[in-house]
Amino acid sequence: MLGYTWDIQVKIVKYTLIIMILIAAAAFMSFQEPRPFIYALIFGTLISILNFRNLALTLEKAVTMNPGHAQVYTSSKYFIRFFINAVVIFVCIKANYLNVLGAVLGLFTIKFVIIGTNLFTILFSKRIFKRKEEE
Amino acid sequence: MEDANFIVKFLDWLMTFDRKALILAASAIGAGMAMIAGIGPGIGQGYAAGKGAEAVSINPKASKQATLVMLLGAAVAETSGILALVVSLILLFGNPIVTQEGAVIILVASALGAGISMIAGIGPGIGQGYAAGKGTEATGRRPEYQSNIIRAMFLGQAVAQTTGIYALIISLVLMFANPLVKLL
Numbered sequence: 001m002l003g004y005t006w007d008i009q010v011k012i013v014k015y016t017l018i019i020m021i022l023i024a025a026a027a028f029m030s031f032q033e034p035r036p037f038i039y040a041l042i043f044g045t046l047i048s049i050l051n052f053r054n055l056a057l058t059l060e061k062a063v064t065m066n067p068g069h070a071q072v073y074t075s076s077k078y079f080i081r082f083f084i085n086a087v088v089i090f091v092c093i094k095a096n097y098l099n100v101l102g103a104v105l106g107l108f109t110i111k112f113v114i115i116g117t118n119l120f121t122i123l124f125s126k127r128i129f130k131r132k133e134e135e
Numbered sequence: 136m137e138d139a140n141f142i143v144k145f146l147d148w149l150m151t152f153d154r155k156a157l158i159l160a161a162s163a164i165g166a167g168m169a170m171i172a173g174i175g176p177g178i179g180q181g182y183a184a185g186k187g188a189e190a191v192s193i194n195p196k197a198s199k200q201a202t203l204v205m206l207l208g209a210a211v212a213e214t215s216g217i218l219a220l221v222v223s224l225i226l227l228f229g230n231p232i233v234t235q236e237g238a239v240i241i242l243v244a245s246a247l248g249a250g251i252s253m254i255a256g257i258g259p260g261i262g263q264g265y266a267a268g269k270g271t272e273a274t275g276r277r278p279e280y281q282s283n284i285i286r287a288m289f290l291g292q293a294v295a296q297t298t299g300i301y302a303l304i305i306s307l308v309l310m311f312a313n314p315l316v317k318l319l
Binding site: 050055063067068069074078081089111114118 | 173177181183186193201202206221225228229277286289290293
């Protein structure tokens with residue numbers, strides 16, 4: 001079962017991968033030795049996508065629980081993802097062939113995409129100037 | 136009088152240690168302090184999930200919309216935790232302060248300050264989680280206004296994130312471009 005937020009997950013992952021490719025292409029053209037940055041970027045982005053999928057599965061399950069259990073379950077899952085993020089950043093700091101900046105950028109790309117796809121459309125939409133009664 | 140002053144005694148005792156050891160000790164405390172920010176998103180996401188469960192139980196027909204809003208909101212609420220992790224792990228494994236020139240007491244305080252600064256991440260974590268929870272609750276009640284609720288929620292979350300970013304900037308300045316060392 002893919003879950004009922006599957007469509008939005010696919011959309012966000014698709015945009016995230018496109019942004020990742022664009023950043024990687026920019027890094028390829030501007031850095032003298034781009035490989036550590038690009039590898040770390042891909043690593044960070046893929047882990048953030050997996051974390052997002054994990055969050056989706058967690059929340060889809062949490063809504064079927066009672067509120068108290070849902071809080072504890074979601075918070076405990078958050079700390080697992082927190083630990084996974086720590087491992088990614090740790091590995092990128094320790095490994096010479098990975099650039100930590102690339103990994104951090106990769107981990108945040110999905111957040112920018114989520115805010116960007118939902119919030120920035122408001123800037124280009126005239127709907128915010130319309131009154132509710134006119135709709 | 137000075138002999139009886141605990142602070143002077145403590146500082147004298149601190150100065151008996153090697154310069155590098157002092158900075159590393161301060162970095163260890165700073166790294167631990169920075170991780171306190173990890174609590175914020177934990178509480179926030181938990182709150183959002185609780186509200187999601189409530190919203191679905193009140194209006195089961197809107198469970199899809201409510202979960203979607205909660206997923207997006209909760210994903211953004213994680214950001215402050217990752218920022219704190221970055222600072223903490225830089226202090227532990229890529230410490231830039233150890234190699235810096237300058238008075239040791241300022242460098243020690245900067246390492247501590249860089250970590251303490253990141254505690255501010257608790258605020259955005261809880262605040263964004265709260266926004267996600269309320270957004271989910273609102274969607275459960277009025278699923279037809281889902282897109283408007285999502286926009287309002289993200290606008291609030293983006294504003295809430297700014298204090299976390301300010302904390303990160305201060306922390307990075309203290310670590311990589313410390314202005315205090317040059318003042319002495």
